[in-house]
Amino acid sequence: MRIFLDTADPIEIRRAADAGLIDGVTTNPSLLAQVAKEREPSDIFKEICQTVEGPVSAEVVALDAEGMIEQGEKLYEIADNIVIKVPLTEEGLVACRALTNAGIPVNVTLCFSPTQAHLAAKAGATFISPFIGRIDDISGDGMDLIAQIRQIYDNYDIETEILAASIRHPQHMVQSLMIGADCATIPPKVLYQLLRHPLTDKGLEGFMNDWKSLGRDL
Numbered sequence: 001m002r003i004f005l006d007t008a009d010p011i012e013i014r015r016a017a018d019a020g021l022i023d024g025v026t027t028n029p030s031l032l033a034q035v036a037k038e039r040e041p042s043d044i045f046k047e048i049c050q051t052v053e054g055p056v057s058a059e060v061v062a063l064d065a066e067g068m069i070e071q072g073e074k075l076y077e078i079a080d081n082i083v084i085k086v087p088l089t090e091e092g093l094v095a096c097r098a099l100t101n102a103g104i105p106v107n108v109t110l111c112f113s114p115t116q117a118h119l120a121a122k123a124g125a126t127f128i129s130p131f132i133g134r135i136d137d138i139s140g141d142g143m144d145l146i147a148q149i150r151q152i153y154d155n156y157d158i159e160t161e162i163l164a165a166s167i168r169h170p171q172h173m174v175q176s177l178m179i180g181a182d183c184a185t186i187p188p189k190v191l192y193q194l195l196r197h198p199l200t201d202k203g204l205e206g207f208m209n210d211w212k213s214l215g216r217d218l
Helices: 010-018 029-036 041-051 065-076 090-101 114-122 132-137 142-155 170-179 188-195 198-214
Strands: 002-006 024-026 056-059 082-087 106-111 127-130 161-164 183-186
Touching: 002 010, 002 188, 010 041, 010 188, 029 041, 041 056, 056 106, 065 082, 065 090, 082 090, 090 106, 090 114, 106 114, 114 127, 114 142, 127 142, 132 142, 132 170, 142 161, 142 170, 161 170, 170 183, 170 188, 183 188
Parallel strands: 002 024, 002 183, 024 056, 056 082, 082 106, 106 127, 127 161, 161 183
Antiparallel strands: none
């Protein structure tokens, strides 16, 4: 499974990329607003695209298809690893089809049902982003959605990649891996939770204490 970092923070992206932990990045207007300050969004996207070789999702902010297409084409000029993020609305799927036909990859976001995922695939989506955590927030089961989409896509040999999104904790990631999501986007906090384990820390502490008892250099 490919792992994308869900942030627009170039420092966090560099940290994860230097360790080889991520394959791409996803952003949205909310994440961008957290780090932009006086910087132009296009400059932030350029920096991110220079840091990672994989897909970098950049979201449009228009609500009509024409505006989404115009913004998508402009964003794609920034770098050839930009993926245009559009909402799962009728206008968004019209834009998805047009951008896909122009050879521009599209990430259809804010997916909350298997039928939405099916229609996004028919519109030519490169990625579909089901929001696991937000479904859990309203007493649903986000992982059921991932499993349903996986079965539908497998039934009909659909090539759209399932990008598990709104991942809140490591167990979401474990279940996404087991179900067979193609990729997942996770915030930095969750990424490093995946890395850590108390038994690893305890074992390392024991090794270091035992080595120290030898009183020698390596």
